[in-house]
Amino acid sequence: MKAQFEKIAAPLENSFKSFIYENERFDAPWHFHPEFELTYIEKGKGIRYVGNNIQKFEEGDFVLIGTNLPHCWKNTETNVGDVKSIIFQWDENLLGADWILKSEFSEIKNLLKRASKGIKFPYNIAQRYPERLKSILKQSPFKKMISFLEFLEELSQIKEFELLCSPNFTPILNRKATNRIETVYHFVRHNYDKKIKLSDVSSLVSMSDEAFCRFFKKSFNKSFFTFINEYRINLACKMLSETNKQVSQIAYECGYESLPFFYKQFQKFMNCSPLIFKKEGAKVNA
Structure with missing residues (x-):
């Protein structure tokens, strides 16, 4: 298994990427990308890695990942089967250069700043959102953008959350280091x-x-x-x-x-x- 730098290209008709991932297992390697990522696990169980944090996950896992923060979800050997997640990915220029510096988006800015350590929202809050997230996926490009911004604003008001990485964690992003980390993960998972x-x-x-x-x-x-x-x-x-x-x-x-x-x-x-x-x-x- 190789660690990867993943470049995410938004579709031409949208400013960000949003989709439902379905597969037999979570097969993405330990990877990072310059885009933010919001992931809701609708089906599947295993171990989630974010930066230097490792936790078990199951249905209802709802996490916001910051830019260039290494992460992956993995099924354990005892938990294989169909998996499903709802994913939103966007870059820092979602609305153009410096949009996040405008006063209208100050709360979203604070949310995304916290996401540099990875944010896990509690289950009792996360369970409100799967149908809403899927409804956003079905909207026209303009309505999808407005709904998504409203959703980020709503998330920014949530006071109950867990920062996943330790305060002084700084990711090492060079290819040689990430290859080593992926090798270690693979070895521990199987041994x-x-x-x-x-x-x-x-x-x-x-x-x-x-x-x-x-x-x-x-x-x-x-x-x-x-x-x-x-x-x-x-x-x-x-x-x-x-x-x-x-x-x-x-x-x-x-x-x-x-x-x-x-x-x-x-x-x-x-x-x-x-x-x-x-x-x-x-x-x-x-």
Whole structure:
């Protein structure tokens, strides 16, 4: 799998690109582009990567991505099947040069500035929008533009949201670095259930262990093993929510050889024990 710089061309009849993506799985690689992107997941589950953030996602995931912010959605090996998302993509000159500096668009400007770290809107808000987004897709070019601007203005008023990247995260956008990152993602995705040695990964990207650790820390503002544990705990959360497997079995299938260490990592990332997480999830789904 190769990392890509993706150039998005708006159709001639519109100033921005909007479409429904349907496929057997989310197959876009770890990539970035100079356009903003608003994505609503209507069908599909897996792991979402935005900058140095990694989280599980499912139906109702609603995220605004800033310019040149690396991202991708990936199905896990246990979640394959048809996927569907609603996507809007536009560049900074949506209404011409410097439009965003006009006072009429000050709130949208603040929204897009926050999007440089990636914005995730909560499910209770996101669930209001899929039909509205699809209705915008069907409108004539002029009405589509007006409706889209109104929608961005509405999003700018939402006070409840999550910034995905850490404050000091700065993406590394050169091709060599993104190729390395994509290689690492691919390896972890297919080997998370096994014991992973630092040398296994550093050799894949032709770096020494020490150089790889520096590279990963600089790219993600976290260590490689913190990244692995985030990935595994996200998968564990999914299995706790969707299966009746014992905690010990889930820990083993997510790559943990030590149950106490699994509990320690789960508490670190989720601020609760696996059993409490499962119990609270059961209440929500009851």
